Amino acid sequence: xxxxxxxxxxxxxxxxxxxxxxxxxxxxxxxxxxxxxxxxxxxxxxxxxxxxxxxxxxxxxxxxxxxxxxxxxxxxxxxxxxxxxxxxxxxxxxxxxxxxxxxxxxxxxxxxxxxxxxxxxxxxxxxxxxxxxxxxxxxxxxxxxxxxxxxxxxxxxxxxxxxxxxxxxxxxxxxxxxxxxxxxxxxxxxxxxxxxxxxxxxxxxxxxxxxxxxxxxxxxxxxxxxxxxxxxxxxxxxxxxxxxxxxxxxx
Ligand SMILES: [Zn+2]
Ligand SMILES: [Zn+2]
Ligand SMILES: [Zn+2]
Ligand SMILES: [Zn+2]
Numbered sequence: 001x002x003x004x005x006x007x008x009x010x011x012x013x014x015x016x017x018x019x020x021x022x023x024x025x026x027x028x029x030x031x032x033x034x035x036x037x038x039x040x041x042x043x044x045x046x047x048x049x050x051x052x053x054x055x056x057x058x059x060x061x062x063x064x065x066x067x068x069x070x071x072x073x074x075x076x077x078x079x080x081x082x083x084x085x086x087x088x089x090x091x092x093x094x095x096x097x098x099x100x101x102x103x104x105x106x107x108x109x110x111x112x113x114x115x116x117x118x119x120x121x122x123x124x125x126x127x128x129x130x131x132x133x134x135x136x137x138x139x140x141x142x143x144x145x146x147x148x149x150x151x152x153x154x155x156x157x158x159x160x161x162x163x164x165x166x167x168x169x170x171x172x173x174x175x176x177x178x179x180x181x182x183x184x185x186x187x188x189x190x191x192x193x194x195x196x197x198x199x200x201x202x203x204x205x206x207x208x209x210x211x212x213x214x215x216x217x218x219x220x221x222x223x224x225x226x227x228x229x230x231x232x233x234x235x236x237x238x239x240x241x242x243x244x245x246x247x248x249x250x251x
Contacts, residue, residue: 002092002093002094002123003034003092003093003094004034004090004091004092004093005031005032005033005034005090005091005092005093006030006031006032006060006088006089006090006091007029007030007031007087007088007089007090007091008029008030008032008060008067008069008080008085008087008088008089009027009028009029009030009085009086009087009088010027010028010066010067010082010083010084010085010086010087011025011026011027011082011083011084011086012025012026012027012028012030012040012080012081012082012083013025013080013081013082013083014026014028014040014049014050014078014079014080015077015078015079015080015081016050016076016077016078017075017076017077017078017079018075018076018077019076022050024040024042024049024050025083026042026043026049027042027043027086028040028041028042028049028080029041029087030069030080032058032060032069032071033093034093035054036054036055036057036058036071037051037052037053037054037055038051038052038055038058038069038071038078039051040078040080050078051078052071052072052073052076052078054073055071055072055073055076055078056072056073056074057070057071057072058070058071058072062082062085063088065085066082066084066085067080067082067085067088068080068081068082094118094120094123095111095113095114095118096111096113097111097112097113097114097118098111098112098113099111100112100117100134100145101117101134101138101144101145103119103121103122103124103144104142104143104144105119105122105124106119106121106122107121108120108121108122109121110144110145112128112134115127115128116128117134117145117159126144126159126160126161127194128147128159129147129149129166129194129214130194130195130214131149131150131214131215131231132147132148132149133147133148133149134146134147134148134159135147135148135156137156139158139159139160139163139164141158141163141164142158142160142163144158144159144160144163145159146158146159147159149166149214150214150215150216151166151170151174151196151212151213151214152170152173152174152212152215152216152217152226152228153173153216153217154216155169155170155173157169166191166196167189167190167191167196170189170191170196170212171188171189171196174189174198174212175188175189176188176201178198178224178225178226179224180200180201180202180206180208181208181223181224181225181238182200182206182208183200183202183205183206183208185200185201185202185206186200186201187199187200187201187208187210188200188201189212190209195211195212196212197209197210197211197212198210198212198237210225210237210238210239211237212237213228213230213237214230214231215228215229215230215231216228216229217229218234221236221237221238221241221243222243223236223238223241223243225237225238225241227243
């Protein structure tokens with residue numbers, strides 16, 4: 001079930017108490033968001049006449065014939081009392097995000113919001129790996145959009161990690177490609193929730209690990225490890241290595 005936004009309207013007395021006390025009277029619309037943020041809008045401009053962001057409590061009393069709203073947050077109080085009520089509704093609302101495709105399960109719109117992709121119909125959420133973008137491509141198996149994510153090179157994977165695990169794709173490409181700089185072992189691709197990394201196959205006898213950043217391998221460092229180009233420039237995958245190669249854009 002989507003969350004509800006309450007909309008109340010009428011000729012109202014609006015009283016604010018807190019740092020200052022003020023009273024208004026007018027035909028206003030009161031919006032109470034699912035997080036209890038309470039906004040009182042009049043006819044003018046975009047800014048509310050009065051509001052409380054995520055107050056500790058909101059109490060709505062009455063019905064369509066007349067209502068009162070009391071929002072409290074510490075010492076602050078916002079109270080709206082009708083002289084005459086004209087509307088009282090509860091409307092379904094969702095978060096809004098950039099449209100990125102269609103949910104194959106129910107045809108609902110998929111939007112990108114707060115680092116996730118959300119279906120506005122079933123409200124299923126898929127987390128995105130750091131640095132990933134959603135592409136126009138569609139997964140042949142499940143119909144979800146494909147994502148593009150860089151971990152040494154660009155990978156095009158299904159949005160659903162159960163369908164197309166990122167760690168499997170990175171492992172297929174980079175497992176045992178590089179040697180451990182600290183022993184004669186190979187570096188294998190390992191994963192932890194939300195990240196993939198290189199680790200020495202001799203673990204726990206050798207504890208060498210390197211995070212695989214969001215970026216692409218552009219050359220080999222003098223130390224034998226890969227150099228990554230990321231949003232912040234070029235560096236050896238070993239953060240402690242004195243990489244002396246070209247800087248990004250310096251070629
Ligand atoms: Zn859906
Ligand atoms: Zn899929
Ligand atoms: Zn090692
Ligand atoms: Zn290096």
